[in-house]
Amino acid sequence: MNFDIAFGQYCEGNSILHRLDPRAKIISALIFIVDIFIAKSVWAFLLLTVFSLMTAAASRIKARVILKGLRPIIFIMVFTGIVNIFWFKGERLLVDFWFIHIYLEGIINALLIMLRVILLLMGTSVILTYTTTPLSLTDGLEQLLSPLSKIKVPVHEFSLMMTIALRFIPTLVEETTKIMNAQKARGADFSEGSLVKRAKALVPILVPLFASAIRRADELAVAMECRCYRGGVGKTKMNVLKASLSDAACVLVFILLGVAVVLINKFASGFRIGI
Amino acid sequence: MVRAEGRATPENKNGNENEYIAEFRDVTFVYNKGVTYETKAVDSVNLKIRRGLITGIIGATGSGKSTLIQMLNGLIKPDSGEVLIDSENILSKDVKLKKIRFKVGLVMQYPEYQLFDETVESDIAFGPRNMGLSEEEIKRRVESGARFAGLDFSLLKKSPFDLSGGQKRRAAIAGVMAMEPELLVLDEPAAGLDPAARREILGKIRDYRKERGTSVVMVSHSMEDMARYCDRIVVMNQGRVCMDDTPPKVFGSSEELFSAGLDVPGITKVAYELQKLGIDIGRDIYTVKYAADMLCEKYGLKASAENF
Ligand SMILES: Nc1ncnc2c1ncn2[C@@H]1O[C@H](COP(=O)(O)OP(=O)(O)O)[C@@H](O)[C@H]1O
Numbered sequence: 001m002n003f004d005i006a007f008g009q010y011c012e013g014n015s016i017l018h019r020l021d022p023r024a025k026i027i028s029a030l031i032f033i034v035d036i037f038i039a040k041s042v043w044a045f046l047l048l049t050v051f052s053l054m055t056a057a058a059s060r061i062k063a064r065v066i067l068k069g070l071r072p073i074i075f076i077m078v079f080t081g082i083v084n085i086f087w088f089k090g091e092r093l094l095v096d097f098w099f100i101h102i103y104l105e106g107i108i109n110a111l112l113i114m115l116r117v118i119l120l121l122m123g124t125s126v127i128l129t130y131t132t133t134p135l136s137l138t139d140g141l142e143q144l145l146s147p148l149s150k151i152k153v154p155v156h157e158f159s160l161m162m163t164i165a166l167r168f169i170p171t172l173v174e175e176t177t178k179i180m181n182a183q184k185a186r187g188a189d190f191s192e193g194s195l196v197k198r199a200k201a202l203v204p205i206l207v208p209l210f211a212s213a214i215r216r217a218d219e220l221a222v223a224m225e226c227r228c229y230r231g232g233v234g235k236t237k238m239n240v241l242k243a244s245l246s247d248a249a250c251v252l253v254f255i256l257l258g259v260a261v262v263l264i265n266k267f268a269s270g271f272r273i274g275i
Numbered sequence: 276m277v278r279a280e281g282r283a284t285p286e287n288k289n290g291n292e293n294e295y296i297a298e299f300r301d302v303t304f305v306y307n308k309g310v311t312y313e314t315k316a317v318d319s320v321n322l323k324i325r326r327g328l329i330t331g332i333i334g335a336t337g338s339g340k341s342t343l344i345q346m347l348n349g350l351i352k353p354d355s356g357e358v359l360i361d362s363e364n365i366l367s368k369d370v371k372l373k374k375i376r377f378k379v380g381l382v383m384q385y386p387e388y389q390l391f392d393e394t395v396e397s398d399i400a401f402g403p404r405n406m407g408l409s410e411e412e413i414k415r416r417v418e419s420g421a422r423f424a425g426l427d428f429s430l431l432k433k434s435p436f437d438l439s440g441g442q443k444r445r446a447a448i449a450g451v452m453a454m455e456p457e458l459l460v461l462d463e464p465a466a467g468l469d470p471a472a473r474r475e476i477l478g479k480i481r482d483y484r485k486e487r488g489t490s491v492v493m494v495s496h497s498m499e500d501m502a503r504y505c506d507r508i509v510v511m512n513q514g515r516v517c518m519d520d521t522p523p524k525v526f527g528s529s530e531e532l533f534s535a536g537l538d539v540p541g542i543t544k545v546a547y548e549l550q551k552l553g554i555d556i557g558r559d560i561y562t563v564k565y566a567a568d569m570l571c572e573k574y575g576l577k578a579s580a581e582n583f
């Protein structure tokens with residue numbers, strides 16, 4: 001099996017994006033998502049595309065890595081695209097055959113929808129996951145959400161859970177590969193037979209995997225207690241986050257991008273996305 | 276045992292192709308190819324594994340031992356080069372990997388974490404069942420596997436999760452032995468066990484080889500274990516094979532071992548020190564028994580070191 005978890009994986013680097021405060025990046029990413037969803041005009045999409053490409057270039061991440069990250073969504077993208085082509089009713093009819101009516105506008109609309117998905121994934125992964133270590137990501141999230149702890153939301157516990165989960169994803173992937181290899185060495189077959197048979201073939205993987213996850217959790221709990229972990233109360237940080245001018249500038253840029261998108265939507269002519 | 280008949284034994288060395296059960300031909304493997312963290316784990320390895328012998332593979336951590344042996348049953352496919360089992364390239368299209376996996380039984384590192392079934396018995400039966408054997412044959416094999424691995428029959432009905440660490444390890448080894456492979460490959464079978472359990476498991480592997488005539492490949496970084504149980508020793512250093520010889524030859528070349536990040540057995544060091552003190556019993560000493568015999572011989576003593 002191929003565990004392709006390129007999406008959501010940190011890429012080592014030292015670009016401007018890598019150095020920004022995680023809180024600024026989280027906020028910027030959220031604003032960027034809003035920017036994408038309020039975009040209606042093709043020209044707004046053009047602006048967003050250019051902007052995304054510039055961001056990607058600024059991150060200094062290899063194009064190949066970014067493209068690889070898009071691979072998991074190709075199917076969904078093509079599927080929604082095709083469905084949209086058939087459903088959309090426009091003015092310029094291209095194909096008129098039995099019950100199939102394809103309009104030029106439908107094709108453009110489908111392309112824009114696909115573009116939107118690409119921008120969404122590419123933008124957020126370049127701003128956040130590729131350029132921010134999971135640890136500083138959760139750290140930033142914890143700080144952003146910390147006001148909620150005033151109303152008894154266990155923010156620290158959530159962020160700890162997330163940190164641990166992120167920390168153990170690669171470990172579990174590695175473990176799964178190992179266990180699968182061990183069972184394959186005993187003649188297990190995961191790719192042949194009926195659905196029921198294949199589901200049954202997973203038992204020899206899942207049982208040891210759960211057993212080891214529980215064992216690891218247990219060990220971790222003991223290790224944390226040995227180091228006197230007592231929850232988040234009164235805990236100080238080794239790396240205190242400090243927002244700088246460039247962080248504020250980053251957020252501002254994404255807000256301005258949104259403003260530009262709104263203005264283009266309002267004043268530019270041309271095609272508008274249907275959904 | 277009847278099944279062992281007709282197999283080549285160590286005594287029956289007839290310099291033909293049959294002498295080797297497995298062969299690596301210029302094999303290279305790189306982890307994470309094309310990504311930032313590229314690691315050349317196995318680097319143009321040429322190696323022949325002799326039939327009917329116990330071949331030990333030693334090397335520092337990260338020298339590529341585990342990667343190399345996982346190629347023997349096609350779990351890892353080399354980036355370049357060929358892997359041959361019984362002179363047959365296992366990666367050619369008309370070879371079924373599943374068949375190879377029954378022929379080459381692989382026990383991975385820390386195999387006790389792969390046990391999954393409700394009882395030890397059914398866990399050991401997993402391999403034989405995948406081979407499509409009859410229930411009687413499966414039963415016979417589970418019992419012989421358990422016997423060879425030194426697993427008490429009273430444990431067979433227990434849950435594998437209720438066994439001790441050493442017992443789990445044995446159950447996992449029994450699961451592969453029950454497949455009665457022609458080549459048994461073990462990745463650090465004794466790692467992390469206490470000395471008594473270590474000796475017992477390694478002794479069991481040797482007995483299994485003796486009784487069934489199976490060829491064995493065993494990875495370890497314990498010099499003492501290797502010296503004691505292996506007929507041939509392969510030394511790996513940074514993905515390359517840097518020595519492939521008999522134990523006396525390998526442990527006699529201490530400089531090469533040191534440069535591979537390894538050590539010589541404790542008793543070999545004793546022999547070096549003795550040599551410095553003027554008591555020369557040679558430098559190719561690698562077991563306590565041999566050292567004792569040599570010392571007795573030198574001083575004309577009769578007492579034999581049976582206890583080592
Ligand atoms: N799954 C893996 N992914 C990436 N690198 C690996 C993986 N397994 C092993 N390596 C690397 O390959 C090299 C050889 O590893 P390995 O074969 O496990 O050595 P050994 O068994 O001798 O300790 C090491 O540098 C190790 O870090």
Ligand SMILES: [Mg+2]
Pocket residue numbers: 340341342384462
């Ligand atoms: Mg290893």
